[in-house]
Amino acid sequence: AATMDWMAQEQERGITITSAATTCFWKGNRINIIDTPGHVDFTVEVERSLRVLDGAITVLDGKNGVEPQTETVWRQGSKYGVPRIVFVNKLDAIGADYDMSVASLKEKLGACAKAVQYPIGISNTLSGVIDIIKMKAYDYTGCKEHEMPHEVELPAEYVEKCKALREDLIETLAGFDDDLMMKVLDGQEPTIEEIKNVIRKATLTGEFHPVFCGSAYKNKGIQLLLDGVVDYLPSPIEIPHAKGETPDGKEYICEPDDSKPLVALAFKIATDPFIGRLAYVRIYSGTLKSGSYVLNSNKGVKERIARLVLMHSNHRQEVDELHAGDIGAVIGLKNTTTGETLCDENIDVVLEKMEFPEPVIEEAVEPKTKADQEKMSLALSKLAEEDPTFRAHTDKETGQTIIAGMGELHL
Template sequence: MREQAKHIRNIGIVAHIDAGKTTVTERILYYTGISYKIGEVDAGSAVMDWMDQEQERGITITSAVTTCQWKDQTINIIDTPGHVDFTIEVERSLRVLDGAVVVFCGVAGVQPQSEKVWRQADHYHLPRIAFVNKLDRLGADFFQAVQSMRDKLHANAVPIQIPIGRESDFSGVIDLIEMKAWHWSEEATDAPTVEDAIPPDLLPEAEKHRENFLEALAECDDEIMERYLNEKEITPAHLHAGLRRAVIAGKIFPVLCGSALKNKGVQPLLNAIVEYFPAPTEVPSIKGIHPKTQAEQFIECSEDKPLAALVFKIMTHIDGPMLYYTRVYAGILKAGSWVYNPGSSEDERKGFRERVLRILRLHANKITQVQEAHPGDIVAVIGLKETITGDTLCDQAHPVILETITPPEPVIFVAIEPRSQADQKSLDDALQQLMREDPTFHVRNAEETGQTIISGMGELHLEVIVERLLRERHVQARVGKPQVALKETVTQSVESEGKFARQTGGREHYGHVWLRIEPHERGRGVEFVADVSDSQIPKHYVKVVEQALRSTTGSGVLAGYPVTDIKVTLFDGSYHETNSSDMAFGVSTVKAFNDGCRNANPILLEPIMDVEVTTPKQHTGDVIEDLNARNGKIFHMDSKSGVDIIRAYMPLSTMFGYTTDLRSLSQGRAIFSMELSHYGERQS
């Protein structure tokens, strides 16, 4: 099996929206023989963008999975969205991958969502290869894009290629390791020509950048350093091996270049993927915990070990069945077998058995059935009933919970209702199904109005949800105006008492707590600290207090919004050996907390977005004036290639409909992107 796993590469392709990552993937599928014609995003024919909304909007909404072959390697590829509204698709994909190709636009360089996905990859310690795309575009500058990686990402970005020609004259690349020139024609069917002779006018520049590469690699790899210092011969084989070690260790990020749309640069990228990314057997053992003892376990990539697999995505297939996208880490997952789901330590779900009916290999929305999956494989499972995103599948005799996927909280919500009352049940069922598929999509019933409220990561996210209701479930729905998901916090420290002592149900109940409620740093959520002895409050009731606190922070005292960024300390209280109960301590906790919050000067918080607008210079003044009118705070401006790039912190509530407004301000020439930066005090 280790021989089989040695030939697997599990990679993701990630980028800022419109950097061209789906086009890169489409070219990979074509050159590896998966597709017999090239799909185009703009034409709505991209194979990996298989949902109707993806083909119409020209963006990737879900992460599509495919398997292809290059040389003697199997490459499992996940193509992910670049739009911030679908960031969970990136997060749960990176969780199960062993490497990422990060695509950058040769004109724009590093953009906001590029920074976001880079940080996500940092979190999972993923090796990365950078691909600077769109070098045929007006204003494209390969070296400026590389420098933006160093400046904005603080990445050790090192070119291993340099381009031949600029903008419309871009025709190929120089391989700095082999010192060969690759040339492409405009036709995708034409193979590239690889020449030993580098164009004489580019030779000095190639030699300079090769020396820079050698020095950078020597600093990251002892073997190359030893050869470099002792002036020993350093062959291309030495460089490939040293670069592979440095990439897997996360010490260096090689940069390649091309124009996927013009069919240039993709074959060398495929070579780099199989050459430098690790096989599943070469990545560190992943961590898990025992569901009962909480003891840490390390899962080795081996067929001989007990089964350990992670369900990282759930989706309804176009033909009907529910697909559970799964990465196998250890053991063998067999069709027809029973597996154990140990539940979750976070939501206290108990363990249960599930039946694996079928196992499928995937190519976007096309499937091939297989009988078993081995360590390193990424497959789809059919037949599971209760499993949700982030769950572990394992051997019941050797239970383990792998690190799960924590989704971000929604920032926008709308009321929704069926156009016909007869469709109410269909709407409810469809929303529940979509909520299982998407951890960032939430559904709740507003008790005060009886309305159904759906919430998500942005306007586009909820628009796609409503479209899917109609297209996939044939449910027509009306939605209200989008509203911002606010939060509450406190600005002063208080101490608050809660006591419950009365007779109910024929018995006495007693619970007594003192809570200290303090403001916390933004982004810290709710922190609970128990600072009492067993003689004051036994551990069992301390846990009851924490559970009651977690429950009551879901609805604040100002307007019923979730409470965040507070520290709550249980510092005193009392109990009765016979009369104390869970109910009494729960009630006393809720009273102490709510009374304390009312006295701690509570305020509302709103989502503040990091917005980047790229506009032609003649429209910059109008754009800035409009951002200021929306209570924005401009914190950075940059200029290049005839455009201005404006960064601003903007209240999300002022950004609804901004796409249309910006188009009007700039005659359709400006573009923008935004992501959640932080929560700030709501301005009245």
């Protein structure tokens, strides 16, 4: 079952509507994941998630390659300078085409993307994945859901293809690193470590994107994708530090260090039926402790941190403090809305505000009975608070309640 798509509407329609956050551990590294919607109507969810993330995995459908909405999300990623790796999913589906999907990244996005993996079999014969860098094959035949794949000999029919892809990959990477360039020109074979280091360096520039493959539904290629996240995507200390502004217009650099004063960004407000308002925050520097007071520097008001939780989609795990680089949620904030900065009371810093698009479609809504009018008004105001691209107002002439949003599906 879909863990991150926890809402009934999401499971019913098989799409993501709201971004959900979770934390997982892989080979000793802690990974904060936010699953965002792909549909254009929910642009705001993608925008505010990319604002607080350090790296992203762009997921393509193996049948379609780059789709129109991929282009929108890709532009948003470039706007915030987020390093991205690509995962071509659904290769077990009928009509899947890995080569076409990889080529579409260059054709439609103008992206410098090269395969670091190649599928063994396609659609209903998909059985494993080849690691082009190591020239090793991983077979999933007979593996249970969470088992690691078996390492097998490279199938003979794929040797030529993978050699050609590997050469192409190394030639492209040489453009990002002078030492590798010299090795290639001298006809020397670079080591696996050297290739990986250059892929990481190139990915962090935001100008190169390694492409992975598999099928998430059948759990094929996922462990190798997590290795890719650890190998090639940045940790909070490797990306440019977040910048804020003090009241006198000076620039303030937020260093990802627990001992520095607190600076955090509330990037999403959600309403929970049991505990009320939940504010998702990304800590840029310092430590946030439950029971403490912080300053909302956009509004100049003090807020009390009642409780802190780590989110696992819609389940919560209570913690005493959040550290620099963490993503968690705060219970008990009264005045904070999306895109506002929370900081130490002794420093007054405002992080760059988020900008959201204006609604493009309006619709009139009416409650079934007069008695429901108040309930509806309350629900609409909660929705407007959670989603900055959703508006509700009363038409002066007709007296109708009008809601506005990003598209029909959104409303």
